[in-house]
Structures are given as C-alpha cells and as structure tokens.
Amino acid sequence: MDTVTDRCQECGTPLPVAARVGRPRRYCSASCRSAARRARRRAESAGGTALPAGPCATDIAGHRCGRAARFAITLSRRETRLCGPCHKAAIDFLIGQGVTARDIRAVPLTGPEPQPDPVPATPAAPSARHPVGRPLRPARVLLIEDDDALRDVLRMVLTRGDAYLVSSARDGETGLRAAYTQRPDLVLLDIMLPGIDGIEVLRRLRGVSDVPVIFLTARSDSQDLVIGLAAGADDYIVKPFDVNELKARIARVLRRHQVTESRQAVYEDGLLRLNSLTLEAHVVGEPLALTPTEFRLLNQLVRFPGAVQPFGQLLAAAWNDPGGRGANRVKFMVSRLRRKLDATPLGSDAIASARGIGYFYRPPVSPPPPADPRTPPAGHGHAGRILDLLNTRERAT
Incomplete structure (x- = not known):
C-alpha cells in the first residue's frame, strides 16, 4: 500500500x-x-x-x-x-x-481571517475619468498610518466621488505585506509607525517594488526628509496638511509615474528593442522570436548593460527562483539566446560571460568618426554588421 x-x-x-x-x-x-x-x-x-x-x-x-x-x-x-500565519511567513x-x-x-480565500481595512472586493464604477487619464478604474491607494482618526478622514476624503480606492494598514509590517500583495498604484506612508518605521518599510519595499510612495510626516527636520527621499520616496507632505494639496500631490506623482512606467517598459539601444509590456523583441526592426523565459532573461541582462548579473539574479528574473542553484539552466538558456542573436546583426557576442559568476550584456557603442567625411556614419555599435546588411539589401533591390 x-x-x-x-x-x-x-x-x-x-x-x-x-x-x-x-x-x-x-x-x-x-x-x-x-x-x-x-x-x-x-x-x-x-x-x-x-x-x-x-x-x-x-x-x-x-x-x-x-x-x-x-x-x-x-x-x-x-x-x-x-x-x-504561513501566508505571512511566506510573504x-x-x-x-x-x-x-x-x-x-x-x-x-473563503472566510479569510480579519485583515485591517481590506480593499473593497467590488468597487463602484467611477463616474469620471481618473486624474491621470485612466478610464478603466480609479487608482488604488494604500494608506499606512497608525492614527485611526487621520486614517478614517483620509479614506473618506480620497474615496469621495469614486476618486480613489483606498485600503489601509496600522503598522509597518502589515503595510509592507499589503503593498507587496495588493500591488496598489500609490502608497501614502507615515514615517512614525509602530514596529518598523516608515523609512525601513520603504527600504524593504524598494527591493521588490517600484510603486510610488508619498511620505506623511509630522517631522519638519530636513535631515529626516532627505533620508526618506534618498530611500526612494517620490514626494512628502508635512502634517498638518490641506487635503487639496495632498490630492494634487497624489495626482502629480501618479501622472509622473505613469509616464516613467511607459518609458521604462521599452528598452532600445539602436539595435535591440524590447517591450516588457508586450514581451516583443526586435533587432534592427526585425522581430526576434523568443520564449517568455528567454525574453525575461534577455530583458534582465539589457536593463543593466555592462553590469555582471550573477546566476542567482538571473534565476530570480527568468524563473522566479532566487534561491535556486540552477547555473546549468542559465547556461543552457543563454546558449539558446546566443544562437538566436547570432542570426541577427546584434550577434551572439552581445552576451558575454563572467566566468563562474554570471553574464552581462554588451551594449552598442558609438564608433569613432569616419576618416572620409563623405562616408555616412554607421550609427551604433556593431556598425560593420549593419552596414553589410544594408549594402546587401540595396544590391538585392
């Protein structure tokens, strides 16, 4: 048996x-x-x-x-x-x-244990467009604040007219987990919190998320504000504050983050173009067929050009396995990527090996100016490959 x-x-x-x-x-x-x-x-x-x-x-x-x-x-x-308890430990x-x-x-799941101020399951449909131009739903705002009265007032003000969907947490650890699992569009974070303070919450959060954060602080000490901004805060507002000013700051940060997010989704260096939203790759305008794992691996390499990416970091990015010991998996996938890149003007040598450590991406570099001024510039790096490709196409036509 x-x-x-x-x-x-x-x-x-x-x-x-x-x-x-x-x-x-x-x-x-x-x-x-x-x-x-x-x-x-x-x-x-x-x-x-x-x-x-x-x-x-x-x-x-x-x-x-x-x-x-x-x-x-x-x-x-x-x-x-x-x-x-196991969910908290896992997060x-x-x-x-x-x-x-x-x-x-x-x-x-059904019958969850009580959580502080959960996100509404079925929010009302917004009657107007969101201030940053998102017509589908209001932005989700997570409020991490230990003052019950202030938390209730801010929730009432921000949800008025279906402007925002607001959830909240009363301490730093709960707020960090909520920011990680709920994936809000913006976090309002108090600096003075029970347990871990707001600056430590932000430091930990920045390791796993780029969600915009606005500090709510009663401190006017410039040194504390500098520390908070250096930790990754997008803005701050000193208590007591006018709610209209807070709304204006929220709208501005969301608008700025939306523009930055759309720009960061696309990587382009003159030869290679990657779109993280659509998982599409192009080399000199020609589509490059990649599997999702291949795309994530290449995307991780090109986002940090010239910097060695250790095997563990590549495992975390491509396979969501940060604790794995799969160096052979990475090597096999890199060899597949190199074969595909070798058939393009980018070439297989665009991915270089750091022996025993990992890999790094060699970005194109501008070539020296041509000796003959009548010779047109070749553009980005790997210029010889591109020039030969263009000459071949011209002769074929």
Missing part, C-alpha cells in the same frame, strides 16, 4: 506517492481538478473572495500545518494555499529573497 505524502488541494483526500518524473500531483481526481478550476474562475470574476479554503499546504520535515487555508499565492504559475520570505511584487499573485 502506498504511503501518503500529500493531500488533495480541493478535498483533502490523501494522495499516493508522487512519481519521480513529471509535475507533482495536486488533486486526487479529474473532478477535483475541474472543481478547483471553476472555483478559481468564479473567484477572479468576483474579486478573489469565492475560493474554497481547503487545508494549508505547508509541510515542514513531514509535518503538515493542519490549519485551514485562507490565502492562495500564485508564483511561476503554481498555486499554493496557506493559512494566515516575508519572498520579500527578503527579492522576488518582485509583479511576479506573485495573492488571493484571499
């Missing part, structure tokens, strides 16, 4: 020993798999609150947690259901490992 090593994520029925190859089994039958799929679809359409709970998936040294799952975390297209671990907020998805 097979020994039980796991349980069905839908009904909790014991599962037999998993095979040595293939994906680990998560459901006892096709019926449970279909039921879980239908539940996920219902939860997505209902704002993520209709999933059945089931058991917590935490298993340490053969000892299962045993508590009811209250959250579902999806990472690398794999869903894990966790109870409240803290992911933040500490530098897994970015855009790479995970956290959904509360």
Whole structure:
C-alpha cells in the first residue's frame, strides 16, 4: 500500500506517492481538478473572495500545518494555499529573497481571517475619468498610518466621488505585506509607525517594488526628509496638511509615474528593442522570436548593460527562483539566446560571460568618426554588421 505524502488541494483526500518524473500531483481526481478550476474562475470574476479554503499546504520535515487555508499565492504559475500565519511567513520570505511584487499573485480565500481595512472586493464604477487619464478604474491607494482618526478622514476624503480606492494598514509590517500583495498604484506612508518605521518599510519595499510612495510626516527636520527621499520616496507632505494639496500631490506623482512606467517598459539601444509590456523583441526592426523565459532573461541582462548579473539574479528574473542553484539552466538558456542573436546583426557576442559568476550584456557603442567625411556614419555599435546588411539589401533591390 502506498504511503501518503500529500493531500488533495480541493478535498483533502490523501494522495499516493508522487512519481519521480513529471509535475507533482495536486488533486486526487479529474473532478477535483475541474472543481478547483471553476472555483478559481468564479473567484477572479468576483474579486478573489469565492475560493474554497481547503487545508494549508505547508509541510515542514513531514509535518503538515493542519490549519485551514485562507490565502492562495500564485508564483511561476503554481498555486499554493496557506493559512494566515504561513501566508505571512511566506510573504516575508519572498520579500527578503527579492522576488518582485509583479511576479506573485495573492488571493484571499473563503472566510479569510480579519485583515485591517481590506480593499473593497467590488468597487463602484467611477463616474469620471481618473486624474491621470485612466478610464478603466480609479487608482488604488494604500494608506499606512497608525492614527485611526487621520486614517478614517483620509479614506473618506480620497474615496469621495469614486476618486480613489483606498485600503489601509496600522503598522509597518502589515503595510509592507499589503503593498507587496495588493500591488496598489500609490502608497501614502507615515514615517512614525509602530514596529518598523516608515523609512525601513520603504527600504524593504524598494527591493521588490517600484510603486510610488508619498511620505506623511509630522517631522519638519530636513535631515529626516532627505533620508526618506534618498530611500526612494517620490514626494512628502508635512502634517498638518490641506487635503487639496495632498490630492494634487497624489495626482502629480501618479501622472509622473505613469509616464516613467511607459518609458521604462521599452528598452532600445539602436539595435535591440524590447517591450516588457508586450514581451516583443526586435533587432534592427526585425522581430526576434523568443520564449517568455528567454525574453525575461534577455530583458534582465539589457536593463543593466555592462553590469555582471550573477546566476542567482538571473534565476530570480527568468524563473522566479532566487534561491535556486540552477547555473546549468542559465547556461543552457543563454546558449539558446546566443544562437538566436547570432542570426541577427546584434550577434551572439552581445552576451558575454563572467566566468563562474554570471553574464552581462554588451551594449552598442558609438564608433569613432569616419576618416572620409563623405562616408555616412554607421550609427551604433556593431556598425560593420549593419552596414553589410544594408549594402546587401540595396544590391538585392
């Protein structure tokens, strides 16, 4: 008789020993798999609150947690259901490992334990366009403030007229987890917080998210403000403040971040163009067919041109596996990338190896001015390849 090593994520029925190859089994039958799929679809359409709970998936040294799952975390297209304490520990671990907020998805299940001021599941439709021009929904604002009275007033003011969707947290640790899992459009962060203060919250948050942050502070000391801005704050406002000024600052930061975000989504150096939103790659205007993993790996390299990217950092970016020891995975994927780039004017030598450490991208560099002034400039680096390509096309026509 097979020994039980796991349980069905839908009904909790014991599962037999998993095979040595293939994906680990998560459901006892096709019926449970279909039921879980239908539940996920219902939860997505209902704002993520209709999933059945089931058991917590935490298993340490053969000892299962045993508590009811209250959250579902999806990472690398794999869903894990966790109870409240295990969910907090998992989020803290992911933040500490530098897994970015855009790479995970956290959904509360049926009957979640009480959370401070959760985001409304079904917000009212906005009657007008958002100040930064987003017609689909109001911007989500996370307020991390320990003053209950101020928190209630700001929520009432900011939600008036469906201007913003506001959630809040009362301390730094809870606020950090909320900023990581809820992925708000902007964070209003008080500096003086119980537990970890606002500056430490921002420092940790900046390691995993680029969400814009406005400090709310009662301090007028310029040194504290300089420290906050150096830690990555986008703006600050000193208490007491006028709510109209706060609204104006929020709108300005959101507008500025929206423009910056759209610009940063596209990388272009004259030869290579990457669009992180559409996962499209072009070399000299010609499409370059890449798998999603290949795109993420190349995107990580080109975003830091000339800087060596260690194997662990590339694993985190391309496979969401920051703690993995998969140097061979990275090497194999780089070899595939080089083969594809070798068939383009960019060339395979655009990705260079740092022996035993990782890889780095060689950005194009401007060539020296031509000796003959009548010779047109060749443009960016790898000029000889481009010039030969253009001459070949000209002769062909």
